[in-house]
Amino acid sequence: MSRQNCSTSIKTGVFGTRKRDKPKVLFRKLRGKLYLDGPVCSGCSKELISHIRGGLCPDCQKTSVKLGVSNICGKCGRALANEAEFCDTCIRNDRAFVRARSCYVYEGAPKKLIYRLKFGGRRYLAAFIAEALVDRYLDCGYDCDCIVSVPLSDKRRRRRGYNQSELIAEELSARLKLPLVSGALVKIRENKSQAKLSMREREENVRGVYAVVAPDEFKSRRILVVDDVMTTGATLGEVSRVLYKSKARSVEALTYCSTRYVSPSENILDEEDIYEDEMV
Numbered sequence: 001m002s003r004q005n006c007s008t009s010i011k012t013g014v015f016g017t018r019k020r021d022k023p024k025v026l027f028r029k030l031r032g033k034l035y036l037d038g039p040v041c042s043g044c045s046k047e048l049i050s051h052i053r054g055g056l057c058p059d060c061q062k063t064s065v066k067l068g069v070s071n072i073c074g075k076c077g078r079a080l081a082n083e084a085e086f087c088d089t090c091i092r093n094d095r096a097f098v099r100a101r102s103c104y105v106y107e108g109a110p111k112k113l114i115y116r117l118k119f120g121g122r123r124y125l126a127a128f129i130a131e132a133l134v135d136r137y138l139d140c141g142y143d144c145d146c147i148v149s150v151p152l153s154d155k156r157r158r159r160r161g162y163n164q165s166e167l168i169a170e171e172l173s174a175r176l177k178l179p180l181v182s183g184a185l186v187k188i189r190e191n192k193s194q195a196k197l198s199m200r201e202r203e204e205n206v207r208g209v210y211a212v213v214a215p216d217e218f219k220s221r222r223i224l225v226v227d228d229v230m231t232t233g234a235t236l237g238e239v240s241r242v243l244y245k246s247k248a249r250s251v252e253a254l255t256y257c258s259t260r261y262v263s264p265s266e267n268i269l270d271e272e273d274i275y276e277d278e279m280v
């Protein structure tokens, strides 16, 4: 049974938060504001000396798998095990975005960092991620007019207390001096968590869940969609599809991490659901 099925049987509070989760949610919100951790590396817990409050130490950055120009899919940007031009997913599915690129493979220290931002309430990590995205944006020669983040449903956002993609997009917008379009792209329906679904199920699961409520914000613009992780590209593909329906001139995507391309079946298992409940 999925977590969503489970949660329907548990009594929820006024903001859709399960009563037993309230102290956890409150703690996550406070941690993001109070900076309770001290300046330590999210990968190895070593003390950090940096102008940014938290992130990864030089050693963890060095040992993380950085994505460059070779051995990645020319469209979705994921790491490939061979020198093929495109991954099988992109060959078989026409994702609506022009291209997507990421900074790191979703494993090791960068993955821990995302967990801490996403499920551990450490909002300040968005600034560290945005610094890496600026480098990737410039290295890849992106030239966009505005930034938009992948929205969460109202229910999920209330439960987590924030949308990590939005935090990253805000920080990136300030650094690149590109306007952030917020509130114009919305998630209109709660879908199942993508974490335990196959590629085909992910595509069906995201179909029709996003909508543009202010199309003029996107008309004739070159849009950069920002998210924390790309897995199969189904979510970014669907977001791009609705942006093109609003007459966007182009849609490109940038994420901090992406999973390695694994196999045509892409039955990717992720422990995100466990973390959403357990990690604070």
Ligand SMILES: [Zn+2]
Binding pocket: 041, 042, 043, 044, 045, 046, 056, 057, 058, 059, 060, 061
């Ligand atoms: Zn480290």
Ligand SMILES: [Zn+2]
Binding pocket: 073, 074, 075, 076, 077, 078, 086, 087, 088, 089, 090, 091
């Ligand atoms: Zn691809």
